[in-house]
Amino acid sequence: MAAVELRQVVKSYDGKNTVIHGIDLDIRQGEFCVFVGPSGCGKSTLLRMIAGLESISAGEVRIGGQVVNDKPPRSRDIAMVFQDYALYPHKTLYDNMAFGLQLRKTPEDEIKRRVMDAARLLRIDHMLDRRPAALSGGQRQRVAIGRAIVRQPEVFLFDEPLSNLDAQLRHEMRTEIKRLHQRLGATMIYVTHDQVEAMTLADRIAVLSAGRKMQYDTPDAIYNRPAALFVAGFTGAPPMNLVNATVTDGVADVGGGVRVPLPPRLAPRGGASMLGVRPENLRLAPEAGDIALPATVSLLEPLGAETLVTLKVGGAEVIARLSASFHEAPGTPLQVHVNPAHLHLFDPQSGAALA
Structure with missing residues (x-):
């Protein structure tokens, strides 16, 4: 060899x-x-x-x-x-x-x-x-x-x-x-x-x-x-959720009145960005330090061991990987939670990850 x-x-x-x-x-x-x-x-x-x-x-x-x-x-x-x-x-x-x-x-x-x-x-x-x-x-x-x-x-x-x-x-x-x-x-x-x-x-x-x-x-x-943005969107099944956002003073505005506080490693970034989060990092039960996001159920895809749920969050749709017991009907409002450590930010022009 x-x-x-x-x-x-x-x-x-x-x-x-x-x-x-x-x-x-x-x-x-x-x-x-x-x-x-x-x-x-x-x-x-x-x-x-x-x-x-x-x-x-x-x-x-x-x-x-x-x-x-x-x-x-x-x-x-x-x-x-x-x-x-x-x-x-x-x-x-x-x-x-x-x-x-x-x-x-x-x-x-x-x-x-x-x-x-x-x-x-x-x-x-x-x-x-x-x-x-x-x-x-x-x-x-x-x-x-x-x-x-x-x-x-x-x-x-x-x-x-x-x-x-x-x-x-x-x-x-x-x-x-x-x-x-x-x-x-x-x-x-x-x-x-x-x-x-x-x-x-x-x-x-x-x-x-x-x-x-x-x-x-x-x-x-x-x-x-x-x-890179390409790597985030190519890997994973389903791949990382990527949402257009405008960052100001350490907060990402994703539209629809939803503003996501960013962790210190991402906060210095300002202007147009792409905010990313993996489907499995969105959850219903909050944990210490989580950010709560208002969402509305759009679509359910049962896979047996789990359910992929499409959610409307602000001005974008994202996919959450939830348990098989999730059965809320489309149109149901709820809150999803994410640890800020699991957030990613990318430059929409160069595609480079920002930290």
Whole structure:
């Protein structure tokens, strides 16, 4: 396993259309790093540049301390798992997993040992004589991952490997990949548009937007201390509530006569801002130090274990994550409470978090 470093990496086509804008990243040895962002943000392009499948217009990519800009993919000691599995339909699972080692003239007994070890790890050792057509989507993805494992690479690269699976299989395979990383301790870089996958799998997450790095941090920091408006609105299901506000003398006016006192860390800010709060930080029962906000119920979305409640607060609508026992009808007035420590403030122009 090896560390991966990106230094001011740029990708442009024809010198005009720039899709990656000077990204810096340090991915530690043995770390699970996830690139996440909406479609078209450049996450797969960045992964392919690390793999050597896309050329680098400027900057450096280092694997294990060595600059690999001009090295072909086969010389970078990486293994890649693709979205579409990329299995040979006429070969058995054993031969699919062994094929790369056979091309490298690896001794047959070593090939057999590696394939069997990987198959047992992924619980597919009982089906190695089958062909891909006889497998489910999840089993095919296990074979694709097994083919990467037998390579024993310095770095594993995953390009949206679960996007073709249904919700239940995605959950199962996400668990398998997490366990795989714990067992192998390998450096893994994983691309997804699904922020739930990112939060559950990653040691650190790089949130990308329009080819730019918006934040690179732990899942906890990404969720609880978003550095940018985009990060706040992209992470979470549902995402952070973001409300237009005008800040004067330490108080945020959100319209409709509702004024929210700000904590000292936010109070110096003045003028137009975006006020943010996570749905789970809005509650009905007050606690010491809470701010009370008048609200009106607009919509209920029961989810079994909890209920998402859309509330009219001042001039905006926000979502609160409340208990499943909440059954107030739309139009009901009530008060919601929030600890000021859970409030966030963003510059609406630059998108930067304010503190």
